[in-house]
Amino acid sequence: xxxxxxxxxxxxxxxxxxxxxxxxxxxxxxxxxxxxxxxxxxxxxxxxxxxxxxxxxxxxxxxxxxxxxxxxxxxxxxxxxxxxxxxxxxxxxxxxxxxxxxxxxxxxxxxxxxxxxxxxxxxxxxxxxxxxx
Numbered sequence: 277x278x279x280x281x282x283x284x285x286x287x288x289x290x291x292x293x294x295x296x297x298x299x300x301x302x303x304x305x306x307x308x309x310x311x312x313x314x315x316x317x318x319x320x321x322x323x324x325x326x327x328x329x330x331x332x333x334x335x336x337x338x339x340x341x342x343x344x345x346x347x348x349x350x351x352x353x354x355x356x357x358x359x360x361x362x363x364x365x366x367x368x369x370x371x372x373x374x375x376x377x378x379x380x381x382x383x384x385x386x387x388x389x390x391x392x393x394x395x396x397x398x399x400x401x402x403x404x405x406x407x408x409x
Contacts, residue, residue, distance in 0.1 A: 287316040
């Protein structure tokens with residue numbers, strides 16, 4: 277329990293720094309994959325890892341020059357309707373479809389890659405199937 281409290285304190289400090297961060301020069305588009313500070317979250321919500329609480333996130337839908345709907349990724353093999361497999365830099369990853377959320381680009385740390393159109397269409401197909409049923 278005390279580790280979680282310490283982690284939440286560290287996350288809050290980082291979140292304050294991110295809030296004041298200037299991100300005007302960051303440009304992103306749909307299909308980009310970025311390391312993103314997603315933080316310490318509650319319950320079954322996915323966490324970031326390391327000192328910056330990061331995780332790879334797919335920019336699924338860009339809303340403004342600052343905000344987007346993001347889908348976190350994992351390297352752990354997953355099955356089921358909540359996941360879909362993609363390949364990035366010749367490595368398998370799984371998009372966590374049920375963890376979709378709105379992000380601001382201030383959470384970006386660095387760009388990893390851009391998803392190829394075939395994988396992007398596959399993610400979109402499975403995402404729409406999951407959320408339309």
